[in-house]
Amino acid sequence: MEQNRRQFQGVLNILSFNRHYYVFGFAVLLSLFISRLFIEWPADVLWIIASAFIYGLLIPLFVSAYVYDFSGYYRFDWLKQVFQEWPEAGLIVNINAGFDETSFILKEKFPLSEIRVFDFYNSKRHTEPAIKRARKVSMIYPNTKTISSDSIPLQDKTVDVVFLLSAAHEIRSQEEKVMLLKECHRLCKPGGKVVMVEHLRDFPNFLAFSVGFTHFFSRTTWRHAFEAAGFSTFNETKFTPFMSIFNCSH
Structure with missing residues (x-):
């Protein structure tokens, strides 16, 4: 579709x-x-x-x-900054917070891959009004499963790439961030990676969103979370001055 x-x-x-x-x-x-x-x-x-x-x-x-x-965000040309050669086949996981604009596009980009989609939204933990409204209009990829952020129902070392696209900041607790990323680390094959795209709590986003930039988290916060989850690399590239692409390997 x-x-x-x-x-x-x-x-x-x-x-x-x-x-x-x-x-x-x-x-x-x-x-x-x-x-x-x-x-x-x-x-x-x-x-x-x-x-x-x-x-x-x-x-x-x-x-x-x-x-x-x-900017071409939804054309996914920025993936060239992550993959020197795009994987032709494999298992790709896309994790969202109940608003999914990317899974169908990922399937177009990786037609030979299996795409599994998981939604970690929890109404008791994730209380932002905006995310509640977004869920009502989100397209749902076939067989999307609702999960807890600390439990993704896949076997260890089976996933090639995990995508977290403008979703992980909805997890406000650092402890919960680490739990989700530990699950991502568990799923990744040796050489597998997590690709996360986020606004940051930094000066460009302060200019853009004023006090609203506090809805996001700093690079340091994310680095600590990935390190605590066991990832061995933590690389950042910029996609526009306002968005960062994090490419973190197992």
Whole structure:
């Protein structure tokens, strides 16, 4: 099944899944200007505050359009930074947090491989409103299985590649991150790898998302998690200034 993305689907997803944030932001802006009827705000103070809110509402949309709609993220050309030669066959695991935009694309990229898809979403642990909304519109790859983050139902050393694509940051606990990555390590064949793509809690993402960048985690946090899980290599390359590709080997 081919998955066709609509124009500006990335931005539309951000608006849809985070609409509570935008409703609140525009309500604050409207209240700010209405308050001038009752409070004599200095004009420069009013516009500084309003500009900060407008920046915080609009810049994430521009960055999201760049990353998800115009950079080729969903064409997967960035995989050339991970594989010198793409594997022709094997077992590929794709793990998501209940919103899956990549499994059908991976099947197109690796037609001879077996694709197994797992969803680690847990409503008690993963409580972000955006992820709950995303789950309602996500396409479901055939035979996707819901799992606990500490138990993936596959045998040891059977998997060639594990993909974690913009999903692992939904795990807020460092302990739970390590548990998931230990399971990924257990599954990987000798020479197998985990490929993870994430925004980071760094300066470019602060400029892009302001305080929203705290939804992500630092490179150091991820390095510690992969090391604790037993991975012997931890390599990072950049895909746009806002996204990192981590290529970690068994």
